[in-house]
Amino acid sequence: AQRVTQPEKLLSVFKGAPVELKCNYSYSGSPELFWYVQYSRQRLQLLLRHISRESIKGFTADLNKGETSFHLKKPFAQEEDSAMYYCALRATGRRALTFGSGTRLQVQP
Amino acid sequence: NAGVMQNPRHLVRRRGQEARLRCSPMKGHSHVYWYRQLPEEGLKFMVYLQKENIIDESGMPKERFSAEFPKEGPSILRIQQVVRGDSAAYFCASSSQDGNTEAFFGQGTRLTVV
Numbered sequence: 001a002q003r004v005t006q007p008e009k010l011l012s013v014f015k016g017a018p019v020e021l022k023c024n025y026s027y028s029g030s031p032e033l034f035w036y037v038q039y040s041r042q043r044l045q046l047l048l049r050h051i052s053r054e055s056i057k058g059f060t061a062d063l064n065k066g067e068t069s070f071h072l073k074k075p076f077a078q079e080e081d082s083a084m085y086y087c088a089l090r091a092t093g094r095r096a097l098t099f100g101s102g103t104r105l106q107v108q109p
Numbered sequence: 110n111a112g113v114m115q116n117p118r119h120l121v122r123r124r125g126q127e128a129r130l131r132c133s134p135m136k137g138h139s140h141v142y143w144y145r146q147l148p149e150e151g152l153k154f155m156v157y158l159q160k161e162n163i164i165d166e167s168g169m170p171k172e173r174f175s176a177e178f179p180k181e182g183p184s185i186l187r188i189q190q191v192v193r194g195d196s197a198a199y200f201c202a203s204s205s206q207d208g209n210t211e212a213f214f215g216q217g218t219r220l221t222v223v
Contacts, residue, residue: 004151043112044152044200044214086151095204096142096165097212099151 002027004089006100013077021072021103023087032090033070039083077107115215122191130186130218134203141184146198191222
């Protein structure tokens with residue numbers, strides 16, 4: 001069975017500071033990893049996926065198979081980045097997602 | 110395209126009653142997923158359906174819970190004889206036939222059992 005761990009419930013930073021939201025996973029196969037974001041009063045939406053290797057809203061995430069991590073990073077946080085962030089994994093051959101418990105990011109002015 | 114629509118947004122039921130949660134997928138999507146989120150936890154997968162078929166129900170509790178996605182109409186998650194522990198947010202997501210496409214989420218139904 002697969003598992004996704006987000007060790008921080010809350011991460012508070014000041015505007016302009018770097019951000020790193022941690023995500024570790026356990027899965028014996030080759031996973032697909034995702035980051036989802038939920039802004040206040042909005043629905044959960046996909047932020048980025050590792051296979052795309054893209055940067056969205058300044059965020060990037062690199063899959064590190066050796067450390068089984070998929071940390072989300074942004075060099076300079078903005079107030080509008082304040083939201084709940086969920087890391088998710090999709091196992092080979094399955095369509096369902098396994099989510100971590102989420103990290104609330106607070107960016108203070 | 111209005112996106113994935115869930116109703117009701119909030120549902121209050123007394124212990125022992127039945128709860129019916131509805132999910133209309135995005136236009137053109139034939140795959141539906143139900144997730145449950147307990148307080149302070151992440152979303153937990155419950156069931157994956159295609160039209161008229163349950164594909165994966167590995168996350169569904171063995172009793173009292175059922176799901177369907179009929180040929181016409183929304184997908185329904187049904188909880189019989191609700192208990193306090195069923196209080197949670199229930200999210201629905203939908204995707205198109207291609208397995209690599211994004212799943213889009215609804216705004217969820219918050220079920221409170223009193």
